[in-house]
Amino acid sequence: MEVGLFIPCYMDALEPEVGIATLKLLERLDVNVTYPFDQTCCGQPMTNTGCHKEAADTERLFVKNFSKFDYIVMPSGSCTNQVRHHFDAIDQTDEVQHVRKNTYDLVEFLHDILKVEAFPWARFPHKVAIHYNCNALRGLRHASMSERREAFFSKPKSLLEKVSGIEFVELERPDECCGFGGTFSVFEEGVSAKMGQDKVMDQQRSGAEYIISADSSCLMHQKGCASRMGVNLHYAHIAQILNGDLS
Amino acid sequence: MSDLQNEPQPRGAKVKGRHPVDQLEAANRFIAAEAHQKMHDQRLWDLRKKRDAQMHLIPEWEELRELASEIKEHTLDHLADYLEEFERNATANGVHVHWAQDAEESNQIINDILKQHQAKTLVKSKSMLSEECHLRQSLEKSGVTVIETDLGERIQQLDNEDPSHVVVPAVHKTRTDVSKVFVKTLHAEQGNNDVHYLAETQRETTRPYILNADAGMTGGNYLVAETGAVVVCTNEGNADLSANTPPLHIVTVGIEKIIPKMEHLAVFIRLLSRSALGSPITQYTSYFRGPRKGGEMHVVLVDNSRSTRLASEKFRAGLKCIRCGACMNTCPVFRRSGGLSYGSTYAGPIGLILSPGYNAHKYRNLPFASSLNGSCTNVCPVKINLHEQIFAWRETLADEKELSLSKRILMTSLGKLFAHPKAYRTAVQTGDKVLSYLPHFIVYNQFNAWGRQRDLPKTPKETFHSWYAKNYINKGKGDE
Amino acid sequence: MSSRDLVLNKIRQSCKKECSALPTVPFFHQDSKDLIEEFKKSLLLMGGQILERGQDDPYEFVKLKLAESKITCSVVPEIKGNRELNAETVPNSLHDVDYGVLRASFGVAETGSICLSERDFLVNTLGYLPQHLIVLLDPKQIVENLHDAYARSEWKQVHYAALHSGPSATADIEGVLIRGAQGVRSLSILLIE
Secondary structure, three states, X not given: OEEEEOOOHHHHHHOHHHHHHHHHHHHHOOOEEEOOOOOOOOOHHHHOOOOHHHHHHHHHHHHHHHOOOOEEEEOOHHHHHHHHHHOOOOOOOHHHHHHHHOEEEHHHHHHHHOOOOOOOOOEOOOEEEEEOOHHHHHHOOOEOOOOOOOOOOEHHHHHHOOOEOOEEOOOOOOXXXXXXXXXXXXXXXXXXXXXXXXXXXXXXXXXXOEXXXXXXXXXXXXXHHHXXXXXXXXXXXXXXXXXXXXX | OOHHHHOOOOOOOOOOOOOOOOHHHHHHHHHHOHHHHHHHHHHHHHHHHHHHHHHHHOOOHHHHHHHHHHHHHHHHHOHHHHHHHHHHHHHHOOOEEEEEOXXXXXXXXXXXXHHHOOOOEEEEOOOHHHHHOOHXXXXXXXXXXXXXXOHHHHHHHHOOOOOOOOOOOOOOOOHHHHHHHHHHHHOOOOOOOOHXXXXXXXXXXXXXXXXXXXXXXXXXXXXXXXOOEEEEEEOOOHHHHHHHOOOEEEEEEEHHHEEOOXXXXXXXXXXXXXXXXXXXXXXEEEEEOOOOOOOEEEEEEEOOOHHHHXXXXXXXXXXXXXXXXXXXXXXXXXXHHOHHHHOOOOOHHHHHHHHHHHOOOOOOOHHHOOOOOOHHHHHOOOOOOHHHHHHHHHHHHHHOOOOOHHHHXXXXXXXXXXXXXXXXXXXXXXXXXXXXXXXXXXXOOOOOOOOOOOOOOOOOOOXXXXXXXXXXXOOOOOOO | OOHHHHHHHHHHHHOOOOOOOOOOOOOOOOOOOOHHHHHHHHHHHOOOEEEOOOOOOOOHHHHHHHHOOOOEEXXXXXXXXXXXXXXXXXXXXXXXXXXXXXXXXXXXXXXXXXXXXXXXXXOHHHHOOOOEEEEEEOHHHEEOOHHHHHOOOHHHOOOEEEEEOOOOEEOOOOOOOEEOOOOOOEEEEEEOO
């Protein structure tokens, strides 16, 4: 099984440790991982702004980088959603369809494909609240959604439950958007920041020590708000916990 | 008095003719009115929670949503046939049926009916269509006194402000805000902001109008083709009062409100109030199939661009809307911006997808007032793909050259940068060193939009890219 | 061409070629439901009240309420009011009535609703202008849910009917619940054949 690793642009530049944790975790699980060197971005900033034509070359580059792999894995539900559901600016060749079909977010890959049973190297004796990126939740279905009448499930939680010592706390508004929203965070700054501040307050009231998510982008925004507000909360990507980096 | 009651009410968007509405500017003012914003958020979130509780009581909830969606799809596919069936049956029941192509014609028809009856006063219950057509303003110009009989709607009428929400029109106001309006317009006691007193003041001052009105008007939540009936849902009973007290009842209703049969009505009634307010049903679910003895009933069927939307593969699903407001209640952006920030009859997620259909230029900013989180789509009782349509509108606006210049320039340059790995690498890092600015859209924003209320992430020593190069490719080789 | 034809033509041009089918709506009945208990529970949630039957006179508590008030108007033979009402009564003349008394066509357990039609009202404003309403309901005429309710024949016979689910209410100011927004301030139901 050949896996191509995609590291989202913001993660590459701002949170390389999450990329490293993802790579090491996959290697630990005996996955043959390659990081194609010419990768840049999934194209989401353009597509979400309505600029599909402007995203076409970026999509093409992505496909060129990744079409030879059996699976494409990335530590981001949001970018996965972009590849799987929105790569529409280019011709839907076999290669494109192969890439769209075989792109997985790390949580899905561990939970649905590898079906990992244990993370014996990881320990995390902390109170944790899970943050769901909206694309991961409602686009990829990482978990059941509070708006729907459906049985509870949560892929991130069922993975984290396998880490010893971890304790979960619940938010009052468990799947309310935190206000990151990609370009929304800067185009609609006032509303975005307010949503982030409210999210941080909910997290603080929950008694959580750590906020864990499958998406660093939301966390970057929340962390930025918490830090400015002087709220002492820690934020970490699920890859870091599952790899035992913060044990 | 508390901070909430001392804080002046924030006002809505500054609408300047056909110029693009600056939703964000109004949203920022709403957020700045901290206590109002907090109350607004909590009230609407409370409605969302009550909705969830109702959903959990109904085992067939998701099945009902699917049925509602399928019934609406089917009806839209056969819209002309069902409208004709409605017209036939309503006419046979003694109802006068009128057709209006647009707002202007609808207002004219209503004006004419009133003139024929020498009607000078009209009591009306809530109708979003009449807001859409600016009916009240049109009638007032002709010298008709129009009285809104729904409490929230009456508050907004007296304050000369549009409704901020399709179900709870004055949800953005505090009791003190209402009290101030009533002191000015209804001679209410200065400083008495007791909610019971205020509601009673409205009841007592509206009642004489209801008793003596020449005509009554209601909207229509549903038209039933099979029986030729109009169904109206209210909690106050004001539609029944408006329709049953004066001798003349006029209904104004959009053509998309039709459903085929009575059995379908059950599906929608079960979903409507549960989705809207989290109550099992509205207090009054009223069924007007014909004029009462000695009375007269008119139904004005209004198109006003609905038939155009019907042809749009991308946006026709917006016609399934039953105006429950659930998408507004759950929308994190709406709860923090206030409905008036949208500067449009329809606000929140449904407003984002309906408004640009009326005027793409004026409402070009609205589809961006969303984080695309998708909660709206999940609560919608008729399964409108709201967040997908918001997403689709952005593309349509870009195609129609309605994207703001700053967005266009930024996206063109980003698109180029991301398509060229070497140029991209140079922009992000020099050798091992991560450049001290952020790699993408954040850095391009001259107003430092990220940093105004958020700390910037710490710049790491190296990118993942160079770490990988060092540790996996060739130690020290670095980038190609 | 008339606006009617213009609108209909435009719609026909806009409609898709392939048409979707109309689904059948199930009744969603749940077995072993005590409809009377369910009705009472739902009615209370909607802000309505249940009047108990008196031991000697089943209408004892209805009469007590009427005795306390000035103007009462009844259209049921079991109860006598002091304001006459017939089909010719002018609708707004009921503005000073304290209590209206009438009988419902049927009830709905799911929502605690009662169906009142023009035949039950005699004059439709009897349901809205009085300060309070007392409604008699035959417990055998309680259906399980809204699917049953809208399958009834009344809807095809009358020109006006309404489901009343509790009294008039509003929460338009700060979400504070007020009973008696524009219509009746209270709705009391006596379950009796």
